[in-house]
Amino acid sequence: MTEAKVKDDLMNITGYTVDKLEDPFGLLSGDRYEFHLDIEVDEDDDLFSEKGIGLKVIYVINGTEAKILQYHFYEKGTEKIFDFSLEEDEEEMVITFCKQHTDGVL
Secondary structure, eight states: OEEEEEEOSSEEEEEEEEEEEOOTTOOSOSEEEEEEEEEEEOTTSTTOOTTOEEEEEEEEEETTEEEEEEEEEEETTTOOEEOOOOOHHHHHHHHHHHHHTSTTOO
16 A cells, blocks of 8 residues: 545545556456545545545546546445545546556556
């Protein structure tokens, strides 16, 4: 796990792991990465959990296009999935974070 500090008004990315996903059959275009972000939110936020919150993100880079393909929030330890969506500004923050942290990933 790598430490990271990215904060906006609603959530704070405190750490992350990233793995490049392999496509052994060459069926998918572009490069896919799986991020697990450690998220910190205010105690009064509906997403808050004493156990901690994670955000799993599948991020794809295809030529000059980069985007989030899929994501979900989960509770650490139980892996319980939360049915919450990223706000537009949070999504932009996550895209920027992923873009900055895919350089040099083998």
